[in-house]
Amino acid sequence: MKTPAPNALIGGALIGGLAIVAGIGAVWTPFDPLQLSFRAKLAAPSAAHWLGTDEFGRDVLSRLMAGAATSVWISLLTVLLAVTLGTIIGIFSGYVRGWFDRIVMAFNDALLAFPGILLALGLLAVVGANKYGIIVALGIAYTPSVARIVRGTVLSLREKEFISASRVMGNSEAFTMARHILPNCIAPLTVLATSLFGWVLLAESALSFLGLGVPPPAPTWGNMLAGSRPYIGQAVWLGIFPGLCISLTLLGINLLGDAVRDRLDPRMRGMR
């Protein structure tokens, strides 16, 4: 067993840390993240409030923990939605081929011609800017990239002998797709889902920052940052901690992604 690469270690530690904080934040926070306290507003970090309080006297640490739970939950559901839709479209398109494939992929590529966040903005206008809206909008916006990758995998898979064997054995097309094609798409899908998680978390924070995500008072890292803007001169901590959380999470995902890529790309093996 080789020792893991430093980027895998640091990335794993950061993402592990996020998972723990989000897990705890979902069930317990030191203070009620929504509890207003005008006597303690804009208080600097102290023994009672480790990361200070915001303009309404709410505990920043509690809000960051609750925000972590919300962001992780939203990102996971979004990735699940995009991966499910994209996999279904990709498998059908790649397996059925012909006209169906051509039409679906023409639309798919046209949707890829939109910058991801722009498509999400347009979809948000349709589904409404809230927690569920953001999941649907981002989920659909990232579906085309999943469909593209899955289709590519399926195209090469369907020419393999074990697929012809499954057909010769008299298995139905649906059975072949579910039993033989799908499991072989899992490896590329796992790699893709990891980077998708990062993109979605960033997009969710950006949309919340713009006021188009989870509406206040519910905390997310993005809307906490947006809320900090008017007070950043007097309460630096309000602007520092949520941004630090987003950056560390993205750093973790980028490092993990690099580690996985180094491992899977045989040409990179042994080079580090």
Place this chain on the structure above:
Amino acid sequence: MLRFALTRVAMALPTLLIVAVSVFVLIRLIPGDPAQLMLGDLATPASLADLRAKLGLDQSLPTQFLIWIGKVLQGDFGQSINSQQAVLPLILSRFWVSAQIVLTAVLLASLVAVPAGVIAAWRQDSTLDLGLVATATLLLSIPTFWLGLLLLLFFGLKLEWLPVVGYVSIGDDPWAGVLYLVMPILTLFLHEIGVILRMARASTLEVMRLDYITHARAKGLSEMAVLWRHAFKNAFGPTWTLIGLVLGNLLGGIAVVETVFTIPGLGRLLVDAIFARDYPVIQGCMLFVAFTYVLVNLVIDLCYPIFDPRVTAE
């Protein structure tokens, strides 16, 4: 070469058409009646029917699309519900603001990040390489809206070197105009350095392993000549494509930076239109940005043979 260019242009046309259809369908999916939205509380059944007929909303969807795309091709993107201004001039004036930030930032970032990436690949696994890659990964992981806030805090509020928020047109007051643009440009510049450096390094590494590089070295060429004439020229393709994608993505995602620095750019126009449900503006912005994205990538593709003449032969 001409055939290559014509094929690429022809390939972009169906994409543009489907993009237009997607935007049209998307806007029609927004719940609520646009005519009701435009007239507000003053609406009467007669005035509603009147406006619907004027907007063509009483026609079938395919007819509506043809009318709309016909007008778009003539440069008529409709009128903003909120400000009553024509949408296209509004978009163009805001686009200019965003474009100067995005273009300057990406140009400067490329000038720094491409050579840095090539050098990192050249000195692979050295401390220098490790330092450059670590810095790039770090820069890439900081979201622009936070980086912007940090710069604002440091250069604007702490050092008071730069104006904190707002925008002055360079045409009105060149010096003040530049000062207001420094922080937004610096924000995108730092972020894109991370993205471009990693790509330049990765694609140079791919090339450095090939036999002809060993051959070039064996011929006794200087390292500079190997790097510049042999490695860089062949490695630049993927980075060049990435720069096109970055340009387009930035135009789509610049709203956050414009929000941090209160800059009246295209991103902010779109976000405000979504808040106000000003659907002609949403439609216009989406179409404009998506078209620009396709066109930027087309131009990038058309320039590709300059670095890599092999593509025209395909």
